[in-house]
Amino acid sequence: MRYVLFICADPTGEPYDEDDDNVGEWVHALQAEGKYVLGDRLRPVDDATTIRVRAGERLVIDGPFTESREWIAGFDVVEADDLDEAIAVAARHPMARFGRVEVRPVWPL
């Protein structure tokens, strides 16, 4: 089953360690197991644009959908048999340490 990992910045996280925190390694390990679907880093929220349509009118706003200090820095779609496996995978992502990772099950249409 697929899970989406929202990789989030978190100001209360541990400090980033250039040597240990290698996202590329994490991705490659999953790819080797055939569990990686797709994913990428995202530009910071300064580069985000939020769109709403209300009463037929399009509202375009500079910035993310949320005002909180935490923001989504990237996303990964992975395959896992169950939540325990998805949690284990997410916990190995370097940003689980200096950020936080939301694990969301996919709900196929």
Place this chain on the structure above:
Amino acid sequence: MAALTSAESTASAVQSVVDSEYGRILATVIAALGDWEVAEDAVQDSLARALERWPDEGIPRNPAAWITTVAKRRAIDLIRHENAVRRASTRWGFEREIGAHADEDRDDAFPDDDGRLRLVFTACHPALSQETRIALTLRTVLNISVESLGRLFGVSEAAMQKRLVRARGKIKHARIPFRIPGEAELADRSNGVRDVLYALFTIAYAEPLAEGSTADTDPAAEAIRLARLCCSLIPERTHERVEFDGLLALMLLQQSRRAARVSAEGLSVSFADQDRDLWDEEAAAEGLVIVDTAFEQSDRYGVAAGRHLVHAAIAAEYMRVREVSAIDHRRIVALFDVLERLDPSPFVHLNRAIAQANAEGPDAALSTLEILRPRLGTHHLFHAARGDFMQRRGETEAAADSFREAARRAPSETDRRSYRAVEERLRDSERAQADRAS
């Protein structure tokens, strides 16, 4: 007296199955079908069907087996219906051959488990909130009614039902697996289960046993029941069993004094002042036996004791002797030294300070206490301990001030009134001293 009607004897037979077998039946159906939500509906349906059919067909020789079989079939029907309505999609567990026994899922490390341990571990999964874990465990393992659960958490029955529905939905949608965790996670997850059970137990202590309380769910009793169940299903000579034994013993020892903890005026009674005639001797005796046996097993088989067993050992030291003066405080301090290494909670340090005061006098303990001020300075127990130490030193005014601080931060009305009562006594005593002096 007229014989029971077939409807009455059916109702009684069904109730009997529910009382003793519900958790087992549910676990069997979940394991077979891989869907918790559907399983619960199916079991409820089969109970209804039993009530309909048994008056005519007679009560089966093995009522639980009848209900299990009917529930499994019903679950299959429900899943088929769901799939017919939805567009085709992969379904967890449905790929498994329907109706096949879940033997391949039986964990050899837990051969005694009849499915209820799997229920407990799944209901206590960290992906669910603590309150949800407690409610779901009580509902599915002990079949506590939704209405009782609502009262336990101070919410309406409808709100509790919604919470349970959401929890089952999450188990299904996020695929929380129905199993006892593997070796790598077992210690952590078992700790989680024990935390859930102890949290449930302490709900009862948030307010004391109400006068004439007829609550059908005593959280402390249910927590003890669940702990007993876990102990019976976990193999001996394992760390997990030792810890669950420790937890059970701890709860029994604390529970044994429950009736003596609150005075007729609704104030907390300190350990030293408790009326021992109100203690439940049987519970205390059982707690002591469990602690001593668990330590013996731990020594003999080289199985490490954890924080629950050590905590139980400390509680046991207070209960071993008839006279308060005979309590071995030095041994208690030594046990706290061990507990501090296993449990980093600042409250352990606080309780060690109290034990230190009992063993060595209040002076050294006061210094220990001050070290905790940055972490615990806003907590009522810190100020209560400080007040107690000041009182022992004869610093009555300072002690009264501390108890006032404790009252300000008290989490319950009983605690607040109890602290204020102590403060008043101290101020009266201070005034009496001052009067004599002048």
